[in-house]
Amino acid sequence: MAVNAAEAAVPDAASGNSIWSRAWQNHAPGYLFLLPWFIGFFGLTVGPIITSFYLSFTDFDLLTPAEWVGVDNYVRMFTNDRSFAASMRVTFFFVIFSVPLKLAFALGVAVLLNRGMKGLPLYRALFYLPSLLGASVAIAILWRQIFARDGLVNDVLSIFGIVGPSWISNPNYSLWTLIILSIWQFGSPMIIFLAGLRQIPQDMYEAASLDGAGKWRQFVKITLPLLTPVVFFNAIIQTIEAFKSFTPAFIISGGTGAPINSTLFYTLYLYNEAFSFFRMGYASALAWFLLLLIACFTAFSFLTSKYWVHYDD
């Protein structure tokens, strides 16, 4: 069917007469090229969003038809669900510590690398590799082992005569191991910072240094302000990624958020509600609350950005 329509869209002097065939000629190709996307957009995005909103007001266990319960799911979330509260705490803690630290590392290394030194491509590649391996199960397994009681971290500490705890199974440290994993993957924001640094005109630094401004002053007065659009972009992307983080926590905690919910990420909790306990209605409400959180965060970022993000044009 699409093929016929495509042929009809070929410019053809004879059919160019009526308004309709002209309109068809002008607009049909665009829509035909978008056809797969349209099917995906309506079938896999818009439709599911609406359904999910409806399901969030129901009890639904996959087997029996969804049963309307009004706002019960939302009420339960905030009044009577300690796991939900725990997962919110864990997720916020993770976002608040992992994102700024990761960005700080990324920026620091990018500034170091931006001096046109020899071996830049090699360093850049080496620092990027962990990011690329990112969400791999293998990396989560590696991490579990590094922070185990008999793992690498404690082997290193023992050189200094320190007997380390079992990081993963100690609720005081378990979330920090995941934060460190996230920081370790600072490579992709670093590359974006590098690209941004390269856009800053070199003569600004020369002028500043003629005026006697030191390196640190140049960084604070020139580099940072001119880089704020990139900082902003990285911060948004990394925060949303952090909110959605799943695989490392799933693998490291054995899918439960153990020990005592200290690594119960929001997405992990949502997964368990949906696919371990088949509370699909409740999980839909959780998903909608996540959407709301991310939307609020994004809107807030954009609103405040005009006070600290400087566009030079």
Add this chain to the structure above:
Amino acid sequence: MSIGAHVLLIGASIIMLYPLLWLLSASLKPQEQIFTSGIWPTIDWSIDSYFRGWNGLRTSFSVFFMNSFVIAVLSVVGNLIACSMAAYAFARLRFKGRNFWFAMMLGTLMLPSQVTLIPQYVLFRDLGWINTILPLVVPKFLAVDAFFIFLMVQFFRGIPRELDEAAMMDGCSPWRIFYKIMLPLSMPVLVTVSIFTFIWTWDDFFAPLIYLNRMQDYTVMLGLRTFVDSTGESDYGGLFAMSVLSIVPIFLFFLFFQRLLIEGIATTGMKR
């Protein structure tokens, strides 16, 4: 100053890469030495762990690798076809509502996948697609990865308009312009999209976890996870060996295309 920076960077590189080297070295140690030989690599190499790990589950890892490979390759094909078509329409064709649909497409970039997760699961279940690769592959043919559409739009916009306008004058249809002019000129972005699609599909854990429940359908990542749960606690060597193998394809892409991958990341960040 420069020497100081190098020392700092070399130190940082070692810290960054040491966990990966440790994994490799642990996979090459005889089983009894993995936790006794401390932080230094041993010379007493053995590849036993690889043989043990490969067949350490009811189903061999050759099946998992095959499954992952099929899913990843089909995903690449799907993304290439569907995303490039959509991107061409957004970048080059004029039609009513284009800006509106483009904004909608960008809007889906921000949408957390958890929101569509459950209805999609119900939909695919009703279609009888659970325990098949269809839920993992078909969406790619429907251009669900808005990020790649966006990447391609940016690239297509950089191709001189004179080229397709001249072809249009000569009576070329949009289809012909698309695959005779745009696609051949877009190899860099097509390769970037292919590599990222392959790597991300290969790495994906969540979708296979939900849709594939029989061991003969498992991907490598599900196989690894099963290894942790069933034999992992006793056979660390095998687990590490399979972990190493699971990242080999990604590592190979990295080795051959790192320049391209890095540019791909850098350009996406630079949109203003």
